[in-house]
Amino acid sequence: xxxxxxxRQDGESRGGVLAHLERLETxxxxxxxxxxxxxxxxxxxARIHELKRLRDKLRAEVKQRQxxxxxxxxxxxxxxxxxxxxxxxxxxxxxxxxxxxQAYRFTGISGKLTSRGVCVCISTAFEGNLLDxxxxxxxxxxxxxxxxxxxxxxxxxxxxxxxxxxxxxxxFLFVLCEYLNxxxxxxxxxxxxxxxxxxxxxxxxxxNSLCNLLSFTYKVxxxxxxxxxxxxxxxxxxxxxxxxxxxxxxxxxxxLPRMWEEQRAAHENLxxxxxxxxxxxxxxxxxxxxxxxxxx
Amino acid sequence: xxxxxxxxxxxxxxxxPMTEMMTILKTWNFLSENQxxxxxxxxxxxxxxxxxxxxxxNIEYHATLRLNDAAHxxxxxxxxxxxxxxxxxxxxxxxxxxxxxxxxxxxxxxxFKKILQRALKNVTVSFRDAEENSVWIRIAWGTQYKKPNQYxxxxxxxxxxxxxxxxxxxxxKSNLPLLGQALTVASKHHQIVKMDLRxxxxxxxxxxxxxxxxxxxxxxxxxxxxxxxxxxxxxxMDSRIIHENKVEKERVQRVTQEIFGxxxxxxxxxxxxxxxxxxxxxxxxxxxxxxxEPLRCLVKFSSPHLLEALKSLAxxxxxxxxxxxxxxxxxxxxxxxxxxxxx
Numbered sequence: 288x289x290x291x292x293x294x295r296q297d298g299e300s301r302g303g304v305l306a307h308l309e310r311l312e313t314x315x316x317x318x319x320x321x322x323x324x325x326x327x328x329x330x331x332x333a334r335i336h337e338l339k340r341l342r343d344k345l346r347a348e349v350k351q352r353q354x355x356x357x358x359x360x361x362x363x364x365x366x367x368x369x370x371x372x373x374x375x376x377x378x379x380x381x382x383x384x385x386x387x388x389q390a391y392r393f394t395g396i397s398g399k400l401t402s403r404g405v406c407v408c409i410s411t412a413f414e415g416n417l418l419d420x421x422x423x424x425x426x427x428x429x430x431x432x433x434x435x436x437x438x439x440x441x442x443x444x445x446x447x448x449x450x451x452x453x454x455x456x457x458x459f460l461f462v463l464c465e466y467l468n469x470x471x472x473x474x475x476x477x478x479x480x481x482x483x484x485x486x487x488x489x490x491x492x493x494x495n496s497l498c499n500l501l502s503f504t505y506k507v508x509x510x511x512x513x514x515x516x517x518x519x520x521x522x523x524x525x526x527x528x529x530x531x532x533x534x535x536x537x538x539x540x541x542x543l544p545r546m547w548e549e550q551r552a553a554h555e556n557l558x559x560x561x562x563x564x565x566x567x568x569x570x571x572x573x574x575x576x577x578x579x580x581x582x583x
Numbered sequence: 584x585x586x587x588x589x590x591x592x593x594x595x596x597x598x599x600p601m602t603e604m605m606t607i608l609k610t611w612n613f614l615s616e617n618q619x620x621x622x623x624x625x626x627x628x629x630x631x632x633x634x635x636x637x638x639x640x641n642i643e644y645h646a647t648l649r650l651n652d653a654a655h656x657x658x659x660x661x662x663x664x665x666x667x668x669x670x671x672x673x674x675x676x677x678x679x680x681x682x683x684x685x686x687x688x689x690x691x692x693x694x695f696k697k698i699l700q701r702a703l704k705n706v707t708v709s710f711r712d713a714e715e716n717s718v719w720i721r722i723a724w725g726t727q728y729k730k731p732n733q734y735x736x737x738x739x740x741x742x743x744x745x746x747x748x749x750x751x752x753x754x755x756k757s758n759l760p761l762l763g764q765a766l767t768v769a770s771k772h773h774q775i776v777k778m779d780l781r782x783x784x785x786x787x788x789x790x791x792x793x794x795x796x797x798x799x800x801x802x803x804x805x806x807x808x809x810x811x812x813x814x815x816x817x818x819x820m821d822s823r824i825i826h827e828n829k830v831e832k833e834r835v836q837r838v839t840q841e842i843f844g845x846x847x848x849x850x851x852x853x854x855x856x857x858x859x860x861x862x863x864x865x866x867x868x869x870x871x872x873x874x875x876e877p878l879r880c881l882v883k884f885s886s887p888h889l890l891e892a893l894k895s896l897a898x899x900x901x902x903x904x905x906x907x908x909x910x911x912x913x914x915x916x917x918x919x920x921x922x923x924x925x926x
Contacts, residue, residue, distance in 0.1 A: 388803040399801045406801045422800040437800065440793040441744040495686040496716040496744040502687070523683055 392420065396464055403427065403434070409464050411471035413528065414562070418471040423463070431456060441496040442466055443525075465526040472528035472562075473498035479564035487567055489515055499525060501563070504538070507550065507570055514547055520558060533558040591733050592653050593636045599660055601628055607663060611656050614638065653733075654709035658721050661738055661751075662713070665785045668738065668751035672780045672788055672917075673763065675746045675772035684771060686743045688718065695720065695769035702761050707731045717742040722762070724755050739766065740785065746772065747792045749785055779920035787849035791914050796849045835897050838904040842911050848890035854919040856882040856909065861925055877925060890914065 391397035398407040404427035410420045424434040430453050438444045447466070451459035477498050480488070493502040499522040506513045514537070521532035535555045537543050543551060557566045599607050604624070608614060614635075622634045639649075661668065677684075696708045705725025713719050720739040725731035737753035739762070748766050753759070763775040782788050790796040826832060859877045886892040890913065897904035905911070913919055 385803065392802075392804070397803075399803055401801050408800070408802055422802075424800060435794065435797040437795075437798055440742075440747075440795075493688060494716065495688065496742065497684070497686075499683070500685045500687055502689075521685055523685065525683060 393417070395468070396460060404431075407460060409460075409467050411468045413468070413472035413475045416475065418475060421467050423460075425456075438463070438467070439470075439496070442470060469526045469528050470497060473522060476528070476563040477501060480567060483564065484567040484571070487570060497522075497525065499523070501530075505567075507554075509546065509550060514550070516551060516554060518554070518558060520563070528562065529560070530558060587733075588649055588653065589636055589640060591650075592639055592656075593632055594734070595653060595657050595660065596632050596635055597628070603663060604631070607656075607659055608635075610659050611652075613652050613655070618642075650707065651709055654707060654721050654723070654736075655711060657733075657736065658709060658711045658719050658738075661721075662711075662719060666783045669781060669783055670740075670749050670785050670788055671752055672778040672792060673748045673750060673766070673775050674778050674792075675748065675767055675770065675775045677746075677771075678773045681771075681773070684744050686770070688712070688716075688743065691743070691769045692718070695765050698765040698768055699761065703727070703758075705729060705731050707733065707736075713740070715742060716744075722758075724753075724758050737762065741766065741770065742789075742793075743770075745793070748775075749788060752781075779918040781919065782851045784850040784852075787851060790849045791917050796914055797844050797846050799844070799846055832898075835904040839894060839897050842905060843890075843894040848888070848894060849914055851889045851913070851919055852887065853883055853885045854889055854910070854913060854921070855884075856921045856923055858882065859922070859924045884910075889919075 388397075388399075392408055392410045395412065396407065396409055398405045401424065404425045406422060406424045408420055408422050411418045421437050421439075423436045423438065426432050426434050433444075433448065433452075436444065442463075443466070444463070447462050448459060451462060477492065477494050480501075480503075481492050487505045487507070489504040489506055491503075494500070501520040502518070504515055504517050506515050517536045517538060519532075519534045519536075520530040522529075523531040533555050535551050535558070537547065537551065542548075554566075557569070561569070605619075608619060618638060622631060622638060624631055626634075692710050699706050699708055699722065703725060704727055707721075707723035707725075709721045711719045711721075718741055720741070721736050722739070723731035723733045723736045735753070735755065737755070737758070738751040740749040741747075748770075750762065767773070767775045778792075780788060780791065787796075858880050861876075862874060862878045884893075893906060893910050896902040897906060909921065909923070
């Protein structure tokens with residue numbers, strides 16, 4: 288624009304033409320820029336289309352090749368497939384063996400050879416429920432000895448091993464298995480009573496490490512009345528899951544009315560013959576039956 | 584509530600660090616949520632303690648019950664701070680052929696208390712049931728003429744149907760035989776013997792005597808299998824470094840692993856050896872070598888974690904592997920006090 292101004296000093300007509308030319312020039316450059324922008328966009332769009340087309344073409348080619356490979360493997364010669372499958376068979380056999388060895392724990396007693404002997408695993412169970420596993424690491428030397436174990440300290444392991452470990456190892460394992468399974472079973476019953484039938488209990492369940500003495504107070508409903516009984520279960524035989532001694536008493540000192548006395552005797556018998564949690568399940572069912580009859 | 588009891592409450596609560604105050608008070612479960620809310624816990628500790636004691640004074644309960652509650656609070660504090668005490672271990676035994684142990688916790692508690700109260704007119708006995716069918720017993724000792732001293736109680740931890748009891752070393756050693764008798768009779772055992780095992784770490788003592796410290800077993804299932812131990816020296820894997828004694832290092836690692844295992848060692852702070860042996864020397868001369876009488880000396884190893892320290896001696900090159908069986912037998916034999924004499 289300076290040029291235009293300096294020219295104007297010379298002659299208005301010249302300034303006018305040059306200025307006009309300049310104006311036209313700037314107009315053209317502006318319109319050119321405007322044209323370029325859509326052109327850039329167009330160029331990009333064209334490029335995108337091109338790339339998409341290329342991609343689709345390559346995808347189709349890949350699919351074709353895969354189909355060809357599949358078709359060709361079906362027609363591979365018999366010798367090659369035999370080689371591959373032999374190895375596969377061996378691998379499958381090995382995995383099978385490993386799985387069987389792992390599944391052995393479901394039999395109750397399983398073991399794994401160690402560098403110095405065998406590590407025996409006793410898997411306890413009660414009523415079809417798999418419970419805790421206990422380990423005994425035996426060293427095969429003369430005399431046989433236990434390197435370390437996970438048997439709880441209140442299980443008489445020393446006594447059992449003193450009696451049987453050297454003379455009859457099989458019997459040792461069998462007896463230990465008995466003790467551990469019985470302990471697991473008693474513990475399971477006590478745990479079930481505490482967790483599932485807490486509503487029946489009045490106060491805490493008294494127990495000990497071996498779960499061979501259980502003492503508790505419970506309420507049973509009969510004909511709209513609820514009555515508390517005190518139960519004391521002793522398991523003098525550590526290889527059983529049912530009590531050897533049962534006493535069910537009422538809390539008061541007066542003689543019980545006949546109905547409750549019958550209940551008390553019946554409960555005593557129940558505790559002798561059925562696992563603890565099953566006894567309470569039957570109490571719960573009786574209660575349900577009663578509720579149903581009241582409603583109807 | 585009388586002054587001494589209020590003071591006992593005050594001192595017991597004052598011991599509790601502020602970070603544990605709410606946890607311990609809630610575990611104690613004596614003051615309800617509403618009652619606790621009436622105290623402003625944003626004050627200085629002394630003021631909080633004062634407010635709590637005032638709150639306790641205002642609660643209407645029978646006096647003797649209150650001492651038991653204070654004792655309970657003391658037990659809870661000690662359970663949280665069990666490392667502040669040094670624990671001894673006692674082993675009980677039964678007569679061969681004794682009946683099956685039908686342990687009744689309530690019978691045990693009443694029997695234990697009766698034996699102590701029959702012997703000492705003045706004694707405070709409190710119980711708190713704990714995990715795994717165990718009980719914590721707090722005993723404040725008095726005499727025929729003096730009231731029990733609540734500030735120097737003894738603690739006993741007993742797991743039912745086990746032959747072991749853990750006691751905090753009490754200042755009043757004269758009461759130890761009575762305590763032993765009470766434990767033995769109440770738990771239906773025949774004899775009691777003090778083991779040569781002592782530590783601050785109650786849980787480690789339990790792991791040692793219950794033989795629970797090594798819980799890794801080889802199985803076909805991957806869950807409890809022994810971890811593959813890399814015998815290689817993984818610190819310097821730079822290929823420009825060649826270990827000339829690589830074979831020896833691997834042997835040391837292997838021997839250490841065989842002896843100490845892969846499991847975390849139970850925690851002890853010391854091992855003490857009383858030697859009464861003749862002095863042995865390579866040199867034939869020397870005053871000590873000519874003595875006929877045994878040389879008496881005491882060797883004590885101390886460490887924040889003795890067994891881990893012993894485990895690291897051979898790999899660090901400080902000692903030969905295998906270590907002396909006198910050092911490595913500690914958890915197995917269940918002792919850290921030894922008397923060694925010439926055979």
